Amino acid sequence: MNLKSFFFNNIPLFGLLVLMALVAMISPSFLTVDNLLNILRQTSVNAIIAAGMTFVILTAGIDLSVGSILAFAGAICASMIAMDMPIFAAFSATIAIGAVLGATQGSIISYFGVQPFIATLVGMTMFRGATLVYTNGRPISTGDFDVAETFYQLGGGYIAGIPVPVVMAFVVFVGCWFILNHTAIGRYVYAIGGNEQVAKLAGINVNRVKIIVYALSGALATLAGLVLTARLESAQPTAGLAYELDAIAAVVLGGTSLAGGKGRITGTLIGALIIGTLNNALNILDVSSYYQMIAKGGVILLAVMLDQRGKADR
Numbered sequence: 001m002n003l004k005s006f007f008f009n010n011i012p013l014f015g016l017l018v019l020m021a022l023v024a025m026i027s028p029s030f031l032t033v034d035n036l037l038n039i040l041r042q043t044s045v046n047a048i049i050a051a052g053m054t055f056v057i058l059t060a061g062i063d064l065s066v067g068s069i070l071a072f073a074g075a076i077c078a079s080m081i082a083m084d085m086p087i088f089a090a091f092s093a094t095i096a097i098g099a100v101l102g103a104t105q106g107s108i109i110s111y112f113g114v115q116p117f118i119a120t121l122v123g124m125t126m127f128r129g130a131t132l133v134y135t136n137g138r139p140i141s142t143g144d145f146d147v148a149e150t151f152y153q154l155g156g157g158y159i160a161g162i163p164v165p166v167v168m169a170f171v172v173f174v175g176c177w178f179i180l181n182h183t184a185i186g187r188y189v190y191a192i193g194g195n196e197q198v199a200k201l202a203g204i205n206v207n208r209v210k211i212i213v214y215a216l217s218g219a220l221a222t223l224a225g226l227v228l229t230a231r232l233e234s235a236q237p238t239a240g241l242a243y244e245l246d247a248i249a250a251v252v253l254g255g256t257s258l259a260g261g262k263g264r265i266t267g268t269l270i271g272a273l274i275i276g277t278l279n280n281a282l283n284i285l286d287v288s289s290y291y292q293m294i295a296k297g298g299v300i301l302l303a304v305m306l307d308q309r310g311k312a313d314r
Helices: 003-009 011-026 033-058 066-082 087-112 116-135 146-156 164-182 184-194 196-201 206-232 243-253 265-284 289-313
Strands: none
Touching (some): 011 265, 033 164, 033 243, 033 265, 066 087, 066 206, 087 206, 146 164, 164 184, 164 265, 184 206, 196 206, 243 265, 243 289, 265 289
16 A cells, blocks of 8 residues: 555644644643543534434434434423333333334335435424424423433543443444444345445345344434434434534544445444544634634545545555
């Protein structure tokens, strides 16, 4: 591998390092332990969603419903916690609901031939509407029970000085890495994204794999919703707005092709860190939120252009 190929194969990592170096030179407070832990905590929610999105995009699909699933799941779980339901039961039921919602969309895509963009766009609208109906447009507090204090630790607690959401995101990425690199499902995901027709001829049950992939995306979006709800100690009906865009951006920044079949889960983690670092840097520099949106779009566009240039040179 020559130097040029090495560079283009690791653009996300170099981009993250350059971004961190630039911000550190501008603001000495950026590299403090507290700020770095804050970046990791804030990144964890998007990273968990992006991990599931990576599977979807690797199959040449897209999931626009993750933000709405996050909000709906958060509302369901908050109401269960407010009723003093045991933590394990509330978690299990909520994650199961998210997986079912994702699997339903996967079934519509697989068995009815609906394009992923359309199917998940409809899901995004319907699940957001269901959230507003369920909450009546108002936040749901998790209450003052002992179980609520335990629930808060999911979003605001620490393990050996590391925020719990960061630990959870790490576990999620290790699990996803193992699935993609060491299981048959992982090989099938890459095969379907590479060429779906060839995958079918090879005997892969494409429909079943797609359902599993969208179920995983829904489950991880739900997990992210639980983390966010726990940290805020309430479920907001507007939670998760545009989170699907940040998740897709993290996957793309990490080098996964929107055409499917090519990408790494480790790249997605780096992409999520780039977005988290950029948001943190712009906040430290007191940049208006309006300009933050422009800056984020510019970074994503640059990453895609460099990726396309790298493919042309390889």
